[in-house]
Amino acid sequence: MTDMPTAxxxxxxxxHYVEGAFDAAADIFCRLSNExxxxxxxxxxxxxxxxxxxxNSVKDAFKYYLLAAEAGxxxxxxxxxxxxxNGQGCKRDLDEGIKWLEAAANLNDAGAQFNLATLFSAGKDxxxxxxxAAGWYKRAAEQGHYPSQARLGYCYQHGAGVEKSRVNAYLWYALAAQHGVGTALSSLERIMGEMSAEEKREGAALIQSWRRKTAAVSSQAVLDPTLQ
Incomplete structure (x- = not known):
């Protein structure tokens, strides 16, 4: 008796997608989508x-994204x-778009949180x-979203939506800068020139606290027996 092939x-x-075997990946995604x-x-x-x-089809992309979104x-x-x-692949509907972004943001999707924060800080639409905006930047930043960390640093530096704080600005700029966000690095250098020795010590302590917190989360994730 031979084993049945695994679906x-x-x-x-x-x-397959990560390896660049896109045809094989798309075939599997098609089959599973139909299920x-x-x-x-x-x-x-x-x-x-x-x-x-x-x-390449933004219309078909929107179609399948919407099916997935409606499934949660x-x-x-x-x-x-x-x-x-943005009216990509569909008729532009700002209010409906914001509703979907808010739904995703409330499920802690950092990309949605960043998009909402950008909308409400830019004032274009x-x-x-x-x-x-600052609230959404903060939620995304706390998940490790580097662009949001840089934007949150700006908010603290200028008191935009949060209480002005060079120490907190230093924290978020430093976290973003260590991941290569260039604007955060230049902003970090400027704000360090304005900080007192005490503020720098407070900022360094916040960074150490952040690292301990994120390390603890990572350790728990590895050691959690339900994930083994």
């Missing part, structure tokens, strides 16, 4: 968006929201709500 999984599709797999729908949308394994996939919600805001 491909979403992990197989992602592995109702929301993550596969999101990946299939990406195949269409990038022209990888499928013809957070990253797809972010993509749908951004595409609606909506009224400026700097407190709301």
């Amino acid at each position: 491909p999984t979403i992990a197989d599709g992602i592995a 109702g797999d929301a993550e596969a729908m999101m990946w299939l949308g990406s195949c269409y968006a990038n022209g990888e394994g499928k013809p 996939q957070a990253q797809a919600m972010t993509n749908v929201g951004a595409m609606l805001v 909506v009224d400026i709500e700097i407190d709301r």
